[in-house]
Amino acid sequence: MATTPKPTGAWAAHAALSQQLAVEDALREQLSAIGLAIAVVADGEIHRHDHPDAKRGNKRVWYVCHHDFAVWGDWGTGEQHNVFAKGPHDPEKAERARQEAERRKRERRLAQARKHAQAAAQAQEELHRLPHADPQHPYLVKKDIKPFSLRQRGPDLVAFLTDGHGVVGYQTISPSGEKRFLAGTAKQGAYWPLGHVGDCIAVCEGVGTAIAIHMAYGRAVAAAMDCGNLKPVCLSLRERHPTVPIIVMCDNDYHRPDNPGVTHGIEAADAVGGQAIWPAEWADMPGGMDYADLWVKGLLL
Template sequence: MSLLAYLRGCRQVEAAQEIDQRLTLGFFNSTGIDAQQLEQRIRIAEETRRATIQLEQERLQQKQRQAANQAAKLWQMAKPADRQHAYLQAKGVQPLRLRQLSQGRLLIPLCWDGHLVNLQIIDGCGTKRFLTGGRVQSCYSPLGRISEGCRLYVCEGWATGATLHVHTGSPVVCAMNAGNLKPVAIAMRERYGQTVELVIAGDDDRQTLGNPGRTAANRAANAADALVVFPDWPADAPIGLSDFNDLDVWSSQHRKKQP
C-alpha cells in the first residue's frame, strides 16, 4: 500500500481504496466515516512503524557505542604484536602497528571517520571475530598516511593490505570482507574526493562460483569512480590462490625452492 501511494503520489488511504476496488474486498462502502477511520488507523500504524524503527536504530547505536568503548579499552591495555605470532608468520607479514592481548589474541583496529570503533580479534589458530555489536559496515583498518595526491588502495583482508602497503609504499584501507568493499570505497571517495587516486585491489576467487571477490571489487570501483587491479598469476601458480597476500607468500616460497 505504501508503495502504491508512492507510485501514485497520493495518500495511503486513497491507495487502500484503489486496492480495495481492484480486489473487490468490500472494506470500503463509500462512507466518509469509514474512510476517515481507516485513514486514522493508517496514520497510527505508520507512526508506530516509524517509532519502532527509531527505537531499533537507537538500540543499535547504543550497542555500537559500547563496542567502541570496549575496543578502546582493549587496544589501550594490549601490547605491540609479536612478530612470531602464528597468523603473521603464516601470512608472511610484519605486525606493523597491530597489538596483541594474552593467549595470542591479535588485535586489528577498525575505524570510522578516523576513530576506532571496533576490533577484529584473531587467535593463534587464525579464527577471526569482531566485537559483539560493533560497527563493521563502512569501517576499515588503515595502513599508512593518506595525503593529497597519493594512491590509496582499498582491499579486503588485513594481511592483503599489509602486503600491498609494504610492497607499494602507498596507504591502504582494509575493508575486512568483500561485502564491505563498496561501502568503504564510497566512504573514501566522499572523504577525500578526487585528491587521491583510489584503487580497488580485489581478490580473485577463481575457484568460487561467480568469483565473488572479483565481482565485489568491480562493483566497488564502479560505485566510487576508482581503478581496480587483481593479482597477476604466473602460469604455475596454484589455482587455490586468491589474493595479493597469497601470491606474495607463494612467490616467496617458490623462490626459495629455486636452485
C-alpha cells in the same frame, strides 16, 4: 441499509483466530518468496532471521506479527512490507502497520546506536592497554608478514578499526586465522588503516592482504574486512581525500559463480572513479586467490 452484526462470544474468538491464521499464512507466503521458510509467531514482538542470500548471522530479515496484521522487512535494503489477511483493504489497519514499522525502526536505531557507542568506548580503552603484536604470531608467520600496528590479546591479534575520525571497534584474528568482530562494532565504512596517504590509496578486504600490499608497494592501505564493505570504505575515503587515486585490490573468488570479491570490488572502484585489479586464477588455488597469496608465493611485485 442493515449492517452485518459483529460475531460475539465463541464466534468472535473463532473469527479472530481465523483472521490471525490468515495473517500468519500470508506472512509465511511472502517470506517464502525470498527463500525464508520459518514458523511465524504472532506475539507482537520483533523476530529476526538470516537472509537466505547473505552470510550466516546477518539477521537482516525481521517481522512483527499481530493477530490482524503483520509487518516485515529487510534491514539490509531498507524495504518493508505490510501483510493483511485476504479481504477488503482496511485503511485503519494499514496505518497501524505503518506506525508499528516506524516504531520498530526507531527502537532498532536507538539500540544499535547504544551498541556502537559501547563498542567504540571499549575499543578505545583497549587500544591504550593492549601490547603490540608478537612478530612470531602463527598467523603472521604463516602469511610471512609483519605486525605493524596490530595489537595482541592473549593468543589473538587485534586490528582496531576506524571510521576516519576515531576508533569504532576491532576485529580479532586467532592463530589459525579465525576472525571475529567486537560485538557492537559499527562495521559499515570502518576499516583498518596502514601507512600514510601519498600518491594513492589501496583498498582491500583482509588485514593479511593489506599488510602484504603495504610491504610490497609501500602504499597506504585500508582493509575493509569483507567485500561488502569495500564500497562504503571507498566512499568514506573519497570524501576525505577527494583527489587521491583509489585502487581496489580485489580478492579473486573464482571458485564462486558470482565472484563477490571482484564484483563488489569493481562496484566500489566505479563509485569513486577508481580502479579495480585482481590476481589471475591459479590451478593450484581452487579456493580463490588474493594478494596475500601472491605475497607468500613471492610474486607480489
